[in-house]
Amino acid sequence: MKTTVCFFLNGEKQVVKVEPSRTLLDVIRKDLGLTGTKKGCGDGDCGGCTVLIDGMPYNSCLVLIPKVEGKEVTTIEGLAENGQMHPIQQAFVNHGAIQCGFCTPGMIMSAKYILNANPKPTEKEIRQGISGNLCRCTGYQKIVEAIGSLAGKEV
Amino acid sequence: MKFAYYKAKSLPEAMTMLEELGDKGKIVAGGTDLLIGIQHGKYAAPEALVDISFIDDLNRLNVQNGDGLAIGATVTHGAICRALNVLEKYPALVEASSQLGSPQVRNLATVGGNICNAAPSAETAPALVALKSMARIVGPSGERQIELKDFFLGPSRTDLKQSEILVGLNINEPPQGSGNAYFRLSPRNALDIAIVNVAAYVKLNKDYTFEDVCICMGAVAPTPLRATSAEKALVGETFSEKLMREAGQLAKTHAVPITDVRASAEYRREMVAVLTEKALAKAYERAKLNM
Numbered sequence: 001m002k003t004t005v006c007f008f009l010n011g012e013k014q015v016v017k018v019e020p021s022r023t024l025l026d027v028i029r030k031d032l033g034l035t036g037t038k039k040g041c042g043d044g045d046c047g048g049c050t051v052l053i054d055g056m057p058y059n060s061c062l063v064l065i066p067k068v069e070g071k072e073v074t075t076i077e078g079l080a081e082n083g084q085m086h087p088i089q090q091a092f093v094n095h096g097a098i099q100c101g102f103c104t105p106g107m108i109m110s111a112k113y114i115l116n117a118n119p120k121p122t123e124k125e126i127r128q129g130i131s132g133n134l135c136r137c138t139g140y141q142k143i144v145e146a147i148g149s150l151a152g153k154e155v
Numbered sequence: 156m157k158f159a160y161y162k163a164k165s166l167p168e169a170m171t172m173l174e175e176l177g178d179k180g181k182i183v184a185g186g187t188d189l190l191i192g193i194q195h196g197k198y199a200a201p202e203a204l205v206d207i208s209f210i211d212d213l214n215r216l217n218v219q220n221g222d223g224l225a226i227g228a229t230v231t232h233g234a235i236c237r238a239l240n241v242l243e244k245y246p247a248l249v250e251a252s253s254q255l256g257s258p259q260v261r262n263l264a265t266v267g268g269n270i271c272n273a274a275p276s277a278e279t280a281p282a283l284v285a286l287k288s289m290a291r292i293v294g295p296s297g298e299r300q301i302e303l304k305d306f307f308l309g310p311s312r313t314d315l316k317q318s319e320i321l322v323g324l325n326i327n328e329p330p331q332g333s334g335n336a337y338f339r340l341s342p343r344n345a346l347d348i349a350i351v352n353v354a355a356y357v358k359l360n361k362d363y364t365f366e367d368v369c370i371c372m373g374a375v376a377p378t379p380l381r382a383t384s385a386e387k388a389l390v391g392e393t394f395s396e397k398l399m400r401e402a403g404q405l406a407k408t409h410a411v412p413i414t415d416v417r418a419s420a421e422y423r424r425e426m427v428a429v430l431t432e433k434a435l436a437k438a439y440e441r442a443k444l445n446m
Binding site: 001003019020021023042043044045047050056057058059062063064066067069110113128129131132133134 | 156157158159160162183185186187190191194204206208233256257258259260262263344345346
């Protein structure tokens with residue numbers, strides 16, 4: 001039986017009528033058309049589907065849609081403002097921290113949480129912070145440098 | 156994957172839902188294990204899930220100086236990690252929770268889920284057993300408590316009966332002169348389960364001899380396992396590297412590990428000794444700072 005779930009997606013109120021057994025990832029991508037959030041493993045291993053819920057990082061493939069009732073969900077599409085890339089996105093571009101790009105949205109959402117929770121993270125804290133995001137191109141070094149370049153800056 | 160879903164707002168409501176559903180219902184909290192298990196056919200798809208993670212009483216982490224710790228079943232591992240400053244007497248638990256899964260998984264996965272899932276490699280089980288946790292269970296016939304070490308019956312099997320809910324864990328405050336620690340070994344530092352994990356609790360006498368020792372090992376038997384002969388061998392003795400090595404060798408004799416994709420039984424048995432030594436030494440070091 002379908003259930004109605006009301007939540008905020010990148011600041012915009014959404015009301016969806018869906019099967020409760022569906023995941024947040026599935027609803028974001030298929031019903032709401034925001035495909036920036038990637039489905040990699042679907043098992044909570046790769047972090048490609050990382051979104052922020054009330055500011056905290058989650059694997060959206062593991063979150064049943066009724067769990068986000070009333071919550072604020074932020075995806076990669078919610079970062080750019082007025083056509084301007086978010087400072088984290090710009091840092092990833094500047095540092096060449098993108099290879100195939102599949103892990104990038106999830107990496108950037110994890111980076112956003114890392115920097116919001118701790119504006120001056122050490123390299124170790126950055127590496128621990130992205131430990132739930134796999135980069136199949138193995139381009140971790142530049143990703144760590146991109147996030148590190150924002151230490152102490154407003155994000 | 157298709158099932159009905161009910162969000163319980165209170166414990167009595169959850170109890171009613173579970174009793175009505177009988178064996179058609181299943182409890183979910185974080186769901187990090189359950190959903191994947193259903194998708195991959197490890198668990199039979201239930202007709203309905205009863206989500207207990209929105210029950211306020213189960214979400215609380217209460218630390219009372221002198222009284223100990225009460226962990227609600229749906230407290231997440233992320234919440235345990237962020238409560239580091241109030242959990243300074245329970246480092247083994249924080250060390251276990253902080254190595255479970257990944258940051259994203261820790262924000263969803265709950266302490267109760269890790270226990271009820273009853274995986275032999277469960278990250279927090281050895282730490283919680285070594286800290287002598289009591290499991291609080293509520294069911295149709297009221298509330299009962301059992302020692303956590305007796306809660307595990309086998310892989311994915313626990314002492315929970317039909318319609319019973321693990322509501323939380325209680326831990327007495329570790330006394331002055333005690334220390335605890337947790338170590339795990341895994342092919343990866345994140346996103347993988349332990350091939351061996353060991354937690355140790357020690358309490359020292361005023362003359363620094365061991366008064367009380369509790370060692371619990373994971374991933375080397377169907378359930379978390381106490382290394383009782385090693386515990387006994389230490390009581391009344393004074394710390395030395397040689398003694399720790401002997402304790403590690405004794406711990407090894409309890410282990411009955413399996414060979415799988417992550418490690419061979421032989422390797423696991425050797426590593427039990429190493430991690431037991433390490434966990435005891437760290438727990439001892441912490442106990443000395445707490446005399």
